[in-house]
Amino acid sequence: MTMRLLGRLALVLPRSATRSFPAASALLQTSASAQSAEVLGSPLQAKPSAAQAATAGAARGLSDRPGLAKEEEKGFSFKRTQLDDLISKAKSPEEVLQVWVKHGGSANQAAICLVHVSRLALERSAEEREQLINGSDCAKLIQTVSSQVSSVWNGTLVNVLRAISLLDVSPDHLVLRSLQTEALWRIRRFSYKQLAYLLDWVVAEQARLARHGLGPGQGPGVPLANELPKQLELRWTELSEPRTVSMLTSKAAHLPPSLNDKLGDKALELAEQFVAEDIRRVAQALAAQNRRTVPLLRALSYHLQQRPSKELTTPLLLDVAFAYGKLNFHQTQVFQRIASELLPRMPELSATDVARCAKSFAFLKWLHLPLFEAFTEHYVANADKYSTLQLCNLLMSLARLNFQPSKGDAFFTKVHFALAGTLEQLEPFLLVDVVWSLCVMEQLKPEHLALLRQPSLLHKLTEGNSSRVENYHIKLQHILAQGSLAGVDPSSDPSSLPALSDPSPAPAPSQLQAALHTALASLTENKADALRTAVHTCYGWTLDGEVILDSENKPMELDSVAAPHLPTGGGDQPLPEGARRLCFVAWEFPNFVLRSKELLGRFAMQKRHLQLAGFLLVEVPYYEWLELKSDWQRVAYLTDKMGKAVAEEMAK
Numbered sequence: 001m002t003m004r005l006l007g008r009l010a011l012v013l014p015r016s017a018t019r020s021f022p023a024a025s026a027l028l029q030t031s032a033s034a035q036s037a038e039v040l041g042s043p044l045q046a047k048p049s050a051a052q053a054a055t056a057g058a059a060r061g062l063s064d065r066p067g068l069a070k071e072e073e074k075g076f077s078f079k080r081t082q083l084d085d086l087i088s089k090a091k092s093p094e095e096v097l098q099v100w101v102k103h104g105g106s107a108n109q110a111a112i113c114l115v116h117v118s119r120l121a122l123e124r125s126a127e128e129r130e131q132l133i134n135g136s137d138c139a140k141l142i143q144t145v146s147s148q149v150s151s152v153w154n155g156t157l158v159n160v161l162r163a164i165s166l167l168d169v170s171p172d173h174l175v176l177r178s179l180q181t182e183a184l185w186r187i188r189r190f191s192y193k194q195l196a197y198l199l200d201w202v203v204a205e206q207a208r209l210a211r212h213g214l215g216p217g218q219g220p221g222v223p224l225a226n227e228l229p230k231q232l233e234l235r236w237t238e239l240s241e242p243r244t245v246s247m248l249t250s251k252a253a254h255l256p257p258s259l260n261d262k263l264g265d266k267a268l269e270l271a272e273q274f275v276a277e278d279i280r281r282v283a284q285a286l287a288a289q290n291r292r293t294v295p296l297l298r299a300l301s302y303h304l305q306q307r308p309s310k311e312l313t314t315p316l317l318l319d320v321a322f323a324y325g326k327l328n329f330h331q332t333q334v335f336q337r338i339a340s341e342l343l344p345r346m347p348e349l350s351a352t353d354v355a356r357c358a359k360s361f362a363f364l365k366w367l368h369l370p371l372f373e374a375f376t377e378h379y380v381a382n383a384d385k386y387s388t389l390q391l392c393n394l395l396m397s398l399a400r401l402n403f404q405p406s407k408g409d410a411f412f413t414k415v416h417f418a419l420a421g422t423l424e425q426l427e428p429f430l431l432v433d434v435v436w437s438l439c440v441m442e443q444l445k446p447e448h449l450a451l452l453r454q455p456s457l458l459h460k461l462t463e464g465n466s467s468r469v470e471n472y473h474i475k476l477q478h479i480l481a482q483g484s485l486a487g488v489d490p491s492s493d494p495s496s497l498p499a500l501s502d503p504s505p506a507p508a509p510s511q512l513q514a515a516l517h518t519a520l521a522s523l524t525e526n527k528a529d530a531l532r533t534a535v536h537t538c539y540g541w542t543l544d545g546e547v548i549l550d551s552e553n554k555p556m557e558l559d560s561v562a563a564p565h566l567p568t569g570g571g572d573q574p575l576p577e578g579a580r581r582l583c584f585v586a587w588e589f590p591n592f593v594l595r596s597k598e599l600l601g602r603f604a605m606q607k608r609h610l611q612l613a614g615f616l617l618v619e620v621p622y623y624e625w626l627e628l629k630s631d632w633q634r635v636a637y638l639t640d641k642m643g644k645a646v647a648e649e650m651a652k
Helices: 002-012 015-020 022-035 050-054 082-089 093-103 107-120 126-134 136-147 154-166 174-185 192-211 222-234 242-250 257-273 276-289 294-306 314-327 332-348 351-363 369-381 388-400 408-419 428-440 446-452 455-460 466-485 511-523 601-612 631-651
Strands: 532-536 542-549 580-587 616-621
Touching: 082 093, 082 107, 093 107, 093 136, 107 136, 107 154, 126 136, 136 174, 154 174, 154 192, 174 222, 192 222, 192 242, 222 257, 242 257, 242 276, 257 276, 257 294, 276 294, 276 314, 294 314, 294 332, 314 332, 314 351, 332 369, 351 369, 351 388, 369 388, 369 408, 388 408, 388 428, 388 601, 428 446, 428 455, 428 466, 428 601, 446 455, 446 466, 466 601, 511 532, 511 542, 511 580, 511 631, 580 601, 580 631, 601 616, 616 631
Parallel strands: 580 616
Antiparallel strands: 532 542, 542 580
């Protein structure tokens, strides 16, 4: 810290002021001569002036890569040398090595050469890179960097560490150990941005070590990995660049929680300066941490809207949609922008892109009709390019949103052809999900039911977490109900499924359900035998209320009347002539498509099943119920709803 401060003073103070502080001047000159001997000794490097020599120690933080800032060297210019020009013009690693062998240079220039070698060798195979590293020219280059590492500038040091890793040098190689040790010694002299890039390298290096069989606490870079988060947190007030903020946010798993909180505040402060890539990176980081920071997400959404279309690449749009879906963050304007950008690019999308985007919007319960119509048309045109898993994801997304394509015949013909012979190869839980989705879209086939009747599959569905087992047991009931009620296979009986050994207790009724139960009790004059609430049917659906109206539209006793929808079968008397069985279902806010009054696929299937089972359905949506302020209004509302349901049934 002292050296950095003195270096900056040397840049702003006049020469006379430097003379008036002999101790400081001597200290700077001593540091510069000791640490930059190799730089000054290069035959191809321009000879620095006295002022340059006085501040060379502080100026070594200069980055040789455009991505790293040059905070410590503002107003200080370095002349390019002949070696720099030749290296930048090289087209292959061998050319860079030939230039180095011919001209030589300082250790800093050797490190720059190594960075260029790594960049140009990225397209080579692993065997070719290994041959390149083991060559005599590259070995000399590495030896120069390793033996004189103290004269490598800060920015170059960060870059060369990454270059060495990209060349897949052994983790215990001498040069890698030397560079990491030097970085640890200099850690307080790095700029904040250089520290951030160093952390980025450490994270990548840990992943590389894992491929070599080394654990998180092993390898020579452990001290550096432990020290970096501490330095980043101690100096977090120096953070001022949007790209550094976005990069650190994406590495949140390797940072202390207190620093992550500060990064969130800093990201909110600098969101206006974010480019589209920064927005993507921060959104992905929040999704990976499952941190639903609403103010930051709103700021990202607003500034994403302001970005031009040329910045909004297809992968970026898909990543943002995925992040919003995982965080369950709804921002309709952003979704509209994503849809409008993707529609013209539909021919360019791959099967993975379509399945991924559809799944993200399904999580968000947001249905854009032209976009999903384009998804189905994309599948019809490119069915052979979709894997079975991608098709399954697409089907489950369409079913969740209850979307029926306009060209359904062509779409479902190809779907059934693709699924033939592949369904039985699916994992049991995924198989149930896919068949259940086909039920939602009314595409169930007898062969699908035959697959689900296999004892081995039914046994596998009883293994695992109890809540998951119960969820899939209910889905099986829905599937069998679709088979019996829709006439696909009348022999499929939902009540034939074995009961769960340890069912979970019924959840407490919601506020809407509790109010509905109270209003129904008032409607039936509190006659316990004339009303059932929270009725669990053998079809897997739960009714919020059930009444039977006689021929005079008055509630009658339930217990003595047969109830085929109940697991117990109800009473032994048939439904009297002229009587009607009514069920009441409360539709909550989460039961609907976002910003719509259309039910999601699950609840649309529930409505269809109950009607096929012979019920007159009385729907109580939340947006109508909330307008009723008193008990008598609610009773009158239900009475009116019942009258309309009976009138519609009589009109058929």
